[in-house]
Amino acid sequence: MADVFDQIEWNVRKIFGGEPVCVHVGNTRECDIKRHPTYTKFRAEAIRVGVQSAPSSRLWESLITMGRLSDLDGDCTWRLVILDCIIPSFRSLSARVSRDFRVDREEIRSAMVTTALEVWADTTMGVAPRHVRDRMVKAAFDVAFRHGKATSSEYPMDDTGVLSWPELPAQSSTLKASSIIDANDIRDADVAEQIRGERAGALLQRWGCFDAVRSFHDEIRTGRRSGSVNQAVKSSRLRSLISNPNHYYYLSDLYPRHIGLPEAAGVIGIAESAAHRLIRAGQFPFPVARAGRSYKVSVRALMHFKDIPDVIVHVDDVENGALHARGTVP
Template sequence: MADVFDQIEWNVQKIFDGEPVCVHVGNAMECELKRHPSYPKFHTEAVRAGVQPASSSRLWESLIAMGRLSDLDGDCTWRLVILDCIIPSLRSVSARVSRDFRVDCEEIRSDMVATALEAWKDTATGVAPRNVRDRMVKAAFDAAFRQGKATSSERPMDDIEALSWQEPTAQDCKPRASSIIDVDDIRDADVAEQIRGERAGAMLQRWGCFDAVHSFHDEIRSGHRSGSAGQAVKTSRSRSLISNPNLYYYSSDLYPRHIGLSEAAGVMGIAESAAHRLIRTGQFPLPVARVGRSYKVSVRALMHFKDIPDAIIHVDDVENGALHARDAVP
């Protein structure tokens, strides 16, 4: 079934119907330039120009100007063209939000288009034409994530799942007790804590990195934590079936302090090129550190941005989960 993205694309193609596109005066027959691209070629150029630095995108400045002029004439043609040229940037984000939050993709895309149009109206004055496209895309991204968080009937992924999510393979599709239990629905806090830790340990074991985690646990037990880990986490809970109440830590201690911009962009659901553009325009929503020619993003800041809880887990629970996962391997 066609959604709003498809409808916009079809309407624009129907409008031009193979005719040359002129972004200078709107009508190729009246333009002094004699060579004009067909709409598919123009669309490709506009999409490519959209991910370039805003200050160098002359095509988009002309496109925005045509959109404003057509608005004055009560014509929505160029507004539709602008939407059609940003839709490729919105498709992947809408699909990711729909998947991660289990929300209908068509509803998300409709909301993204409506919000992008609101941004178009809000930027009619006081905003340079070269910045309008980025404002529309960012507003659409924000709308998608807001709707996903507000309307999702399922819990979001746990912390370690969200940052390291992978498509399940056939071997990983066997039902596991901890994977079908919603921790948020468990009233006993101790049981929820245990399941959360065991789930993390099981995933670490399946990914083949539990040996490093085991060494990390040895440092906790010896009182000599190093690397990204801080001081031992204190908790008011008094579970009876744990070896030591002082062996808790934050799940973020298992991650590096910083990750590359490419990985961070993947978690955020945007292209790396879009992340670079947002950094250049000062609109990237997270603090970044410049390391040579690359950027690093704080993992904890990324978790906060994605509303990923930095859960407190116990070494016993994590190790038990890893042990169960290892024993389950045929």
């Protein structure tokens, strides 16, 4: 019978299949490093270096960082990958504890996964990525022995609970800038959505960059590009009848997915040297991906830190707002 360990492994393999895996920025096409292994080879290497020297491993530093970045996007994919690369260390111990203490093996394994995830949550800030893997393993080992000695179900957990995919965060925030329409206290979701788009378009026009945005819109309309908005969080059924549902995108789609650490440090207001010190100490305010000798900063993570809402907009609304700001609409 499949237990929580098996379910994690099956889910991760279903996600990646036989495709190349990028642990640097999460996308092989956007990564500066051009050679990427399949997930099977990647996992084998992660297991090997994890057991030998995780604190000094760049692979595990990148792996933990990808998990943190995925968490910010409400995506547990890389968190599952981390568990999948740790589970081989759990299997033999859980079997031995189950045998020696005559405790249900599935209960022990569920307790180990639960504890590992609790450590994951507790080490979000103040712990350098290179130390997270070993802390998760140590805590899971400790709870397995405690569970065995207690010979009770002190740490229950539904095996499928850890696999539940969190819902995407609600996109209810509005741009913190003056708007051509007062969007305060708008209760109609369709109207609020339209105002968010028009407000964004007005700002882009005032910043003098709307011509580039128009090119982006043309690519969306012709199908050469698609926004990153999940179908489940697009507009209401009413607006979908009059607005093409494939023409929605996040504002962050207008920017590159990653920028360099010097640029990110400038946005935050600190020196690049200070940013490096904070990263090494595990105290940088959000995860930073490592690709070779350089760091890549997720623009979405930076927007989240700066409290800049990554709202969903429709190309028609954005263009209408730009036209209003330009003064070409009566």
